[in-house]
Structure formats: structure tokens, C-alpha cells
Amino acid sequence: MAKAHVYKRDYINTDEIIPARYLNTDDVAELATHCMEDLDTGFVGKCSAGDVIVGGVDFGCGSSREHAVWALQGAKVGAVIAPTFARIFYRNCINCGFYVIELENAAEKINDGDEIEIDYGKGVINNKTQGKAIEFRPLPDFAIEIIKDGGLLEHIKKK
Amino acid sequence: MGMTITEKILARAAGRDTVAAGELVSAGIDVIMCHDVTTPPAISMLKEHGIDRVFDTSKIVVTPDHFQPAKDIKSAELHKRLDAWAREKGIEHYYKIGRAGVCHALLPEQGHIRPGEVIVGGDSHTCTYGAFAAFSTGIGSTDLAAAIATGELWFKAPASMKIVLNGSLAKGVYSKDVIIAVITKIGVDGALYKAMEFTGDALKDMTMEARMTITNMVIEAGGKNGTIAFDEVTKAYLDVHLKDSNADYTVFESDADAVYESVVEIDCAALEPMVAKPHLPGNGAPISECAGLEMDQSYIGSCTNGRIEDMRIAAEIIKGRQVAIRTIIVPATPVIWKQMMDEGLSEIFYEAGCVVSAPTCGACLGGFMGILAAGERCVSTTNRNFVGRMGSPKSEVYLASPATAAASAVEGKLTDCRKYLK
Ligand code: SF4
Numbered sequence: 021m022a023k024a025h026v027y028k029r030d031y032i033n034t035d036e037i038i039p040a041r042y043l044n045t046d047d048v049a050e051l052a053t054h055c056m057e058d059l060d061t062g063f064v065g066k067c068s069a070g071d072v073i074v075g076g077v078d079f080g081c082g083s084s085r086e087h088a089v090w091a092l093q094g095a096k097v098g099a100v101i102a103p104t105f106a107r108i109f110y111r112n113c114i115n116c117g118f119y120v121i122e123l124e125n126a127a128e129k130i131n132d133g134d135e136i137e138i139d140y141g142k143g144v145i146n147n148k149t150q151g152k153a154i155e156f157r158p159l160p161d162f163a164i165e166i167i168k169d170g171g172l173l174e175h176i177k178k179k
Numbered sequence: 180m181g182m183t184i185t186e187k188i189l190a191r192a193a194g195r196d197t198v199a200a201g202e203l204v205s206a207g208i209d210v211i212m213c214h215d216v217t218t219p220p221a222i223s224m225l226k227e228h229g230i231d232r233v234f235d236t237s238k239i240v241v242t243p244d245h246f247q248p249a250k251d252i253k254s255a256e257l258h259k260r261l262d263a264w265a266r267e268k269g270i271e272h273y274y275k276i277g278r279a280g281v282c283h284a285l286l287p288e289q290g291h292i293r294p295g296e297v298i299v300g301g302d303s304h305t306c307t308y309g310a311f312a313a314f315s316t317g318i319g320s321t322d323l324a325a326a327i328a329t330g331e332l333w334f335k336a337p338a339s340m341k342i343v344l345n346g347s348l349a350k351g352v353y354s355k356d357v358i359i360a361v362i363t364k365i366g367v368d369g370a371l372y373k374a375m376e377f378t379g380d381a382l383k384d385m386t387m388e389a390r391m392t393i394t395n396m397v398i399e400a401g402g403k404n405g406t407i408a409f410d411e412v413t414k415a416y417l418d419v420h421l422k423d424s425n426a427d428y429t430v431f432e433s434d435a436d437a438v439y440e441s442v443v444e445i446d447c448a449a450l451e452p453m454v455a456k457p458h459l460p461g462n463g464a465p466i467s468e469c470a471g472l473e474m475d476q477s478y479i480g481s482c483t484n485g486r487i488e489d490m491r492i493a494a495e496i497i498k499g500r501q502v503a504i505r506t507i508i509v510p511a512t513p514v515i516w517k518q519m520m521d522e523g524l525s526e527i528f529y530e531a532g533c534v535v536s537a538p539t540c541g542a543c544l545g546g547f548m549g550i551l552a553a554g555e556r557c558v559s560t561t562n563r564n565f566v567g568r569m570g571s572p573k574s575e576v577y578l579a580s581p582a583t584a585a586a587s588a589v590e591g592k593l594t595d596c597r598k599y600l601k
Contacts (some may be wrong), residue, residue, distance in 0.1 A: 031367055031459060031581050033565050035545075035566065035567060035568055036565065036566060036567070038543045038548060039567050039572075041545050041569075042566075043245070043545075043546075044246060044250070044251060044254040045253050045256075046219060046220040046223070046257075046320075058566050058567040058572045059566075078367065078371065078401060080366035081367065081368065082398075082563060083302075083303050083544070083563075084217065084301065084302055084303040084305075084318060084319050085216065085319070086220065086319035086321060087216075087220075089319070090248035104368065104371060106368075106371070106401060107371065108317055108319060108398075109371050111318070111322065112320075112321065112322075115319060115321035115322055115325075116321060121297060140461070171321060172322070172325055173224055173225075173228045173230070173321060176328075176329070177229075
């Protein structure tokens with residue numbers, strides 16, 4: 021089951037998700053070791069496969085570096101949940117086949133360490149710890165299709 | 180219903196008569212900007228997927244800039260991959276080291292940016308080119324790969340926001356101060372997903388260089404793109420910079436009854452020099468509220484303020500004085516570097532004790548050429564002051580105009596540039 025890592029901060033930017041000092045490589049395994057480093061140096065150590073990150077508004081603002089998404093994917097993060105996302109980051113996530121969920125007041129509805137389960141198609145987060153079902157607006161069908169295909173390029177190839 | 184510049188350009192590129200905000204369109208791409216950080220991964224993706232196609236070798240502009248000349252072994256590998264690909268594919272506009280420069284300064288200068296076109300780049304500040312009445316936005320590596328292969332991308336037409344810049348700027352106040360004031364007013368997500376259309380009297384007195392500083396930073400308010408209408412200033416710049424072979428272009432203007440989601444008015448005449456304090460570009464404060472804060476470094480360069488006009492402003496203040504802190508001057512392109520030599524600016528900076536580097540993004544993104552140690556503060560003409568942006572996560576960046584950065588270099592602390600201006 022996925023655990024939530026909650027950061028009650030707005031404007032978590034791509035420089036924090038993957039600092040520019042590591043952009044001299046695009047090796048996903050290496051990027052993953054620095055995931056979220058400038059926000060929380062302990063993140064990689066405590067993140068298990070499928071865990072989700074919960075943040076504040078305008079998540080992923082700043083640089084267009086897709087390295088931020090690769091670092092999250094490399095660190096085996098399952099999804100990011102936030103009230104709003106910066107547009108390039110949002111687009112990059114879908115293009116990479118990575119789930120993003122828009123949820124108002126996300127960091128108030130989910131606590132750090134909560135066990136959750138997500139139904140992406142239906143738009144429901146099952147918060148097992150709190151015994152609550154939280155609804156969200158699912159991604160548009162075409163975006164879910166791209167994610168299921170494993171990203172935009174796989175999707176283009178299939179078509 | 181009327182349309183905005185942004186909607187008209189997207190309609191043209193999608194082969195449609197009209198486009199309204201919120202509609203999804205598939206648009207043909209006119210120019211793709213490629214640099215050394217986001218393009219090598221795009222090339223690898225294309226290879227991995229067995230896609231060998233480049234949609235048009237004349238519409239792709241390649242310049243290494245972030246880590247050029249290569250700062251270490253890993254960045255040298257990135258450059259090697261970029262170079263091999265550009266040669267193999269026969270990319271027509273490939274600026275090799277010696278001619279390479281900071282992308283968003285280089286492309287307009289070398290005549291690659293025309294009104295009415297759709298321009299994308301693997302860099303968030305690609306929004307800069309909207310100063311030329313173009314639609315221009317930043318994308319990630321996967322979109323870049325798709326654009327390189329197909330020459331097309333889908334876009335959701337953004338709603339437009341009108342930013343009216345009233346009045347004219349007082350002495351010592353520049354377009355950088357204006358855009359910091361705008362972002363401070365609307366917030367760093369105040370234009371999320373939107374097109375920011377700048378109008379108003381204050382633009383009339385601004386050169387294209389100054390206007391590009393404004394559109395460069397629309398991403399710092401979350402904007403998708405920024406536009407400034409075509410006028411005689413735009414035309415005069417293009418007359419000099421466009422090569423004969425691509426000197427024709429189409430000018431789109433917003434209709435009088437175009438729809439704007441909101442209108443923000445700024446009284447530019449009332450503005451003071453501004454400083455955006457750590458750690459957001461929207462943390463702006465007038466210089467009168469922050470003057471005196473001690474700095475360790477002044478950095479004058481980047482796609483925001485590394486153009487010749489910026490260098491002239493900085494040199495005017497620094498001339499005949501000694502800088503009190505590390506001062507790093509980074510001309511954005513080789514042409515600017517040469518102009519600085521020819522006009523005697525390099526000598527002024529040398530005499531004052533500054534470092535003048537080759538064109539590069541360098542320390543703007545914490546790459547090299549002026550990295551900050553823990554606890555250090557830098558006044559910088561760049562566009563981002565996020566945690567760790569120019570080095571240690573414990574360092575601080577204060578964004579300002581070239582005049583403020585130069586005056587602060589002279590005094591070693593945040594300084595009101597107006598006292599150094601005649
Ligand atoms: S100068 Fe700075 S902001 Fe501009 S493209 Fe380079 S790294 Fe990005």
C-alpha cells in the first residue's frame with residue numbers, strides 16, 4: 021500500500037525536486053538518488069515504491085526540466101497530489117506516463133504517513149488511515165490513455 | 180467574438196478560422212529551440228523508440244548554453260551527444276561553441292524569431308520570444324522529442340490576462356523592475372496556464388531588449404506565454420536582425436472585443452527600483468525597503484539581462500570605480516561579448532575588478548562560473564531566486580536590474596542605483 025509524504029508548502033519547484041547541479045546527467049538512476057534533495061534530504065531514504073507526494077499549490081513550478089519527473093519516477097514515487105500544478109511540469113508528467121492528481125487542500129485531507137489507495141479512473145483516493153474516501157476530478161481520458169501507454173512517445177508509436 | 184494575439188496565432192498554426200480559450204488544438208511548429216540540458220535526453224528517447232525522423236532541419240535551432248564550455252566530464256558528454264546528433268541530422272542552424280550563446284538572447288539576435296509564429300523550446304524561458312508578437316512557450320524533453328519528429332504539438336489555448344503598463348518609467352527604473360512589480364502584485368501563480376498580454380504606454384519607450392526582459396519572466400508568474408503587440412520598435416529590430424531569406428512575417432493583433440479573463444493595471448511612473456528577495460521572484464520590495472543589506476557577489480548576465488543594453492547600463496555605473504564584492508559579468512552571446520570589447524565596456528569592467536566570462540548560462544542555474552557558498556548572498560540580474568538556484572541551498576539570491584546589481588557591486592550591499600545615474 022502507498023504511503024503519503026506530505027509537504028505543507030506551496031510552490032515546490034523543480035529546482036528543489038532535482039537541483040540544477042545534477043543536470044549534467046540524464047541518467048535516471050543517478051537523478052533518483054537526489055530526488056527532492058533541496059527540500060528534504062531524507063526523502064529518498066524513506067520513500068518506498070508506489071508512495072505518493074502531497075504538496076501545496078503550483079507544484080513543480082520553475083524550470084521545464086523533465087529531469088524532475090524522471091527523478092520522481094526513478095525514486096519509485098507513484099504519483100503527486102496537489103491543489104494545482106505548474107503547467108510544464110503537469111504536461112511533462114503525463115508525457116512521461118506519471119500520474120498527477122489535482123486535489124483542493126490536499127495537504128489538509130491527507131496527513132504525513134497516511135496509507136492510501138488511488139483509483140485513477142474513478143477519481144477516488146481511499147485514505148485507509150483516516151477511513152475516508154476522497155474524490156477528485158480524474159484526468160481527461162486522452163491523458164490517462166497516454167499514461168497507460170507508458171508516455172507520449174509510446175502513445176504516438178502505437179497510433 | 181474577437182480574438183487575442185495568442186488565439187489568432189494558434190488558429191493560424193492549427194489551420195482553423197477561430198480558436199477560443201480552453202480549446203485543444205494541434206498546432207504546427209515554426210521554430211524549435213534546442214540546448215544542452217533538455218535536448219540530449221530527447222534525442223535518446225527518439226533513438227530508444229526507433230524514431231529517426233526530424234520534421235524539418237531548417238526549423239530547429241541548436242545552441243549549447245547551460246554548461247558551455249563544458250564544465251565537467253558529464254556535461255562534456257551531453258555536448259558530445261548534442262553535437263553528434265546535430266551533425267548527423269544536418270541541422271542547419273547549429274551554433275557551435277564560439278558562436279553559441281544563451282538561447283533566448285541568441286535566437287532573436289540571429290534572426291530566428293518572427294511575429295505570428297509558434298515557437299517552442301526545451302526551456303521554460305522560451306516565453307521570451309512573445310515580445311515579438313509570437314506564440315512561444317517552454318516544453319519538456321518528451322514534447323521536444325515529439326515536436327522534433329512530427330513538427331506538431333497539442334496545446335490548450337490559454338485564457339488571456341491583460342497587463343496594462345501605464346505611465347513612463349522614472350530614471351533608474353527599468354523593465355526588470357516592472358516585471359518584478361507585476362509578479363509581486365499577481366503572485367508566482369497569478370497567471371497559471373494563462374497568456375499574459377502586455378500593453379500600455381510604458382512599452383513605447385522600451386527597446387526590444389527591455390521588452391524581452393518582461394516576457395522572459397512570465398513563467399515566473401506561472402504564465403504559459405506572454406505577448407507584446409508589434410509596433411515600429413519591433414519592426415526596426417527585425418529590419419536589422421532578420422536575414423533576407425526569412426524577412427517576411429505576418430502580424431497579428433488582438434481585436435478590440437477580444438476576451439480577457441482579467442485586467443491588471445500597473446502605474447509604472449510610481450515604481451522605484453525593485454528587488455525580489457529570496458526565495459521567490461514574487462517577493463519584490465522597493466529598494467528603499469531593502470537598501471543596505473550586505474552582499475557577497477553581484478552577477479550580471481543571463482537570458483533576462485545579459486544583453487548589450489544591460490552591459491552598457493552596468494558599465495555606466497561601474498566606470499571609474501572599484502567593485503567591493505565579487506562581480507561576474509556574463510555577456511549572453513558572442514556578438515554581445517564582441518560589442519563589449521569594441522565599445523570599451525570590457526575594459527571598464529576589468530579596471531573595476533570584475534570578472535568577464537564567455538557567454539554561458541553559468542551560475543544563473545547554479546551550473547558554474549560563480550557558484551555561491553552556504554550563507555552567501557548574491558544580487559543577480561537573472562530570473563529565479565529559488566532555494567539553491569545559484570549554489571548552496573543555504574545561499575540567497577536577490578533579483579534586480581543591471582543598474583541595481585552594478586550599484587550594489589560598487590557598494591557591496593543592496594544600493595539604490597539612482598544615486599549613480601546622471
Ligand atoms: S540564462 Fe538562466 S534562465 Fe536563462 S536559459 Fe540560461 S539557465 Fe535558464
